[in-house]
Amino acid sequence: MSTTTPQRSRRRTRFAATLTALVVPLAAMVGLASPAQAAPAATATYTKKSDWGSGFEGSWTIKNTGTTTLSSWTVEWDFPTGTKAGSAWDATLSSAGNHYTAKNLSWNGTLAPGASATFGFNGTGSGNPTGCKLNGGSCDGDTQPGDAAPSAPGTPVASNVTDTSARLTWSAATDDKGIKNYDVLRDGAKVATVTGLTYTDSSLTKGTSYSYAIQARDTADQTGPASGSVAVKTTGGGTDPGPGPGDQVKLGYFTNWGVYGRNYHVKNLVTSGSAAKITHINYAFGNVQGGKCTIGDAFADYDKAYTADQAVDGVADTWDQPLRGNFNQLRKLKAKYPHIKVIWSFGGWTWSGGFGDASKNPAAFADSCYQLVEDPRWADVFDGIDIDWEYPNACGLTCDTSGPAALGNLASALRTKFGANNLVTAAITADASDGGKIDSADYATAAKSFDWYNVMTYDFFGAWAAKGPTAPHSPLTSYPGIPQAGFNSAEAIAKLKAKGVPAKKLLLGIGFYGRGWTGVTQKEPGGTATGPAAGTYEQGIEDYKVLKAKCPANGTVAGTAYAHCGTDWWSYDTPATINSKMAWSKAQGLGGAFFWEFSGDTANGELVTAIDSGLK
Template sequence: MRFRHRAAAGFATLALPLAGLVGLAGPAQAATSATATYTKASDWGSGFEGRWTVKNTGTTSLSSWTVEWDFPAGTKVTSAWDATVTNSGDHWTAKNVGWNGTLAPGASVTFGFNGSGTGSPTGCKLNGGSCDGTSVPGDAAPSAPGTPTASSVTDTSVKLSWSAATDDKGVKNYDVLRDGAKVATVTGTTYTDSGLTAGTDYSYAVQARDTADQTGPASGSVKVRTTGGGTDPGPQPGAKVKLGYFTEWGVYGRNYHVKNLVTSGTAPKITHINYSFGNVKNGKCTVDDTFAAYEKTYTADQSVSGTADTWDQPLRGNFNQLRQLKAKYPHIKVLYSFGGWTYSGGFGQAAANPAAFAASCKQVVEDPRWADVFDGIDIDWEYPNACGLTCDTSGPAAFANLSKALRAEFGKDYLVTAAITADASSGGKIDAADYGGASQYLDWYNVMTYDYFGAWDKTGPTAPHSPLTSYDGIPNPAFNSAAAIAKLKAKGVPASKLLLGIGFYGRGWTGVTQSAPGGTATGPAPGTYEAGIEDYKVLKTSCPATGTVAGTAYAHCGSNWWSYDTPATIGSKMAWAKNQGLGGAFFWEFSGDTANGELVTAIDGGLK
């Protein structure tokens, strides 16, 4: 995806020194040493936001943590997140929640709270010892049990079995986690979960608890779908994919949330969602904006389920809203998309060790807190062995090697897809990587058949950014959807693995006097978030289409010239996609559509 709007989330953190109160991390004194440090993230006079960071500075895993401190009279915690906070008078205690108690050596976790008053914490204790890392009581935590296996699956139940964990003082029992929440504690290594819903997806993991009641790391996750229910787990053979990108940062300035997919009538008309974007750092997948992804609290009227989030629930944010959406519309599959225009610079390092990259991605996708949310992974590398925001030189085989490693790691039960270039020019970006060879490992390609032309060429000529075909006067005859699809087919990519890309936005110039394409310009036209680009929902009324060229609409209003897709042009493109035998279509991105989802409706109707 060429563009990426992002609003800042949260506040700037100001670390305040607390001499004699909370020590900074020092050298480990024991195998189980750890530190707790405090910062005041913001202060608004009548209140403040405080944050504690617990770091394991030892050499063995820490299985749980409890931070204690004292506030002076008149200062107190009013709400907290990512920890269970209680008090006895002015003495405050914060304990880890189920998913963040285990800290590997060198790992850290941060929890926060809102407070009232002006005091600072004193007398910090971590697990009953000093907060400076010199004394943290406790023995080693249990190991992770084996990944559960599922058997005897019925409409309403499933039997789970796993191999035992180990512990230096003995394992007492196991917590069984369904979709990240504990549903049972058992002494053996089997459990039958009942009372389930027919035709529904669930994810299970287990974690051991030792005789000191310490919990170890969670096992790997197993996905289970109960029988019956009449709900197909995915599109039937031959059915078309209708996929949209949901942007993580859209919850800020755009004020677009998962619930909008319901209120717009969009949810019943799509088959897949790409949640974008996870980051690629140090050759590994990672969550980008944790606040938007799993910390943001939704009120009852904002949430898909109509139930308000609570501060202490294990999962909030977009991930929890997607979970609720899937419960309401079980046919929808969600993929976690990593990279994009901004974050593709990390793929070169990932390509140097594809197996490690794939393992890191699966660890993110299968995190026990949200393992039930994601049905696969999408890689948006812009561009392998070519230039995007940065230039990659990992070689023509790198993309295929990365795709092979992802399929080996995720297996046949997960979707593995990729968004790829649509540059069909000779020696261009399609020629730079082995997209034909890689396609055997992938379920489909999202071919980005848009952003061919735009006001990065400030003086023009004006041209549609998403032409379906070439036309007389096109600035580059190889920059069109038909040419890209034909080239990918010629490289051996099956038509059924190609999705046609649609932009829910327009690109435009200003200083244009000519209505027809090919006019000169003076620069990018004004846009709500960025010059030269605007949502369809705005353009349909601010600058209505005045003509079409190469299957795409264009508009000349005043001195501005825009090109964008309308319901009519989308209908024609969907007919073309079906005639070509393509697997379906995808679009960037949901928030550009109207409040009643008219562009999604056109895709849905055109692919039936």
């Protein structure tokens, strides 16, 4: 097997076809609307609510400023070349070249005097709208595109926190027409509207974590962007089942694409019992494009509406709430399990190609990542950033020549930007062969800026070598006949320690899946094959929860189970082998363990349970 092939499949399967099917061209959504009769006693105001580099969220607010009821509204505008509107909500949107027309839906067209309606859309590019028309007339009767929305208030500061209350104060927002009042948002939902710069929330539960942000409204009743978020945990309680700060890290990857074909959601962490047994979640993946951190899957990340039966707390999303999708469900999960820290992971096998550009200007990259991770809409959800660069100054899906120091430079910039109170981590290679990937980058220097490394001690061997020899994909140690020297966990950990990486900054990796071949007649490792075994989502790979029943383990090698059933040969970890690996990890003084990824486990989380019990 080429040393450039490990970790390929866990990064690649994103159900892109499913996502593509969700995208409908704007022109096909609705025919071009004709402007209605001009209504000068109304305004339309544009706000760019957020910008994540590769795209943005735009919003228009239509307000009836007259004395008679407005029966319908149509907003038109032009975008400059290079800026486009995409999917829209709360309006039918059509386009002809760079000209856009949005028309009310059946339920939000009638506006009484003083009433307003808002619709939004996702877009790409950096331009702003011009030539705004509302029902055929000027959007504000004077300037285009209308009265500016207020600025974001200052991030609230919490004080006087008790078992059931907390006091919040913030600095004022600004607006050209003046500020009318402020909405107080708790966990994304409005709980109060006040005219001053302080609010005391007295309806809280003891020992519970909350997130607060503030949103200003001007005298034209336009709302601006939300402030930054502050996390508040009330006193009392003491029922948190999670580990204390001195315990070992037990981290699992949650994939954003898992909500599609796998039908695996944040709620499954609760129903499986896994949430009480982990300490950290890596949310995978954000993309790396143009030297910046960007959104990976906007729909799954923050737009997908969850029904009550899918939601962590049994409460369905509403059409107008500020945050939905996985991010909101993770927020709810953290409210139930305050000990869990969530880290946003960027890169992975498919999206590591962008790190080369990022390394050319580490400070700019770090700033872009900070702005995205700390976006006010979800800043309280994330406790830091993880970069999964496969591989610095080496080859993965593509080859990188950024130099041995590039990872350390990137790590230093991220630590400087994110500060000491955020986690900064990285997933790294486990290739300990002579002159292999561990030798290609200065992991020791970079480790000074990282809290820990997730050492990917799996995917050493697999059916990319279609003819075999069969071998365990996650061997703990070497064994007679292993196909490649240096391809095992023990040698990877030893090499990183020898280079100066502290043992406490190394986490042992576990795969919640198996890799397999078919056309195999030999039960023991080292047999020949005719190709990859069949898998649910991809040839040669299958979840543990499937293999447990489909091809039960009937042997072990190098601390990993294997199974020969019919002509198929699989290797994977079981609760028993995981328990042994956790004992080895503790004996090595490692910082804990991590795994890829939650959806491969059984419905009752038996592999997570094995990691938890093995590290106690």
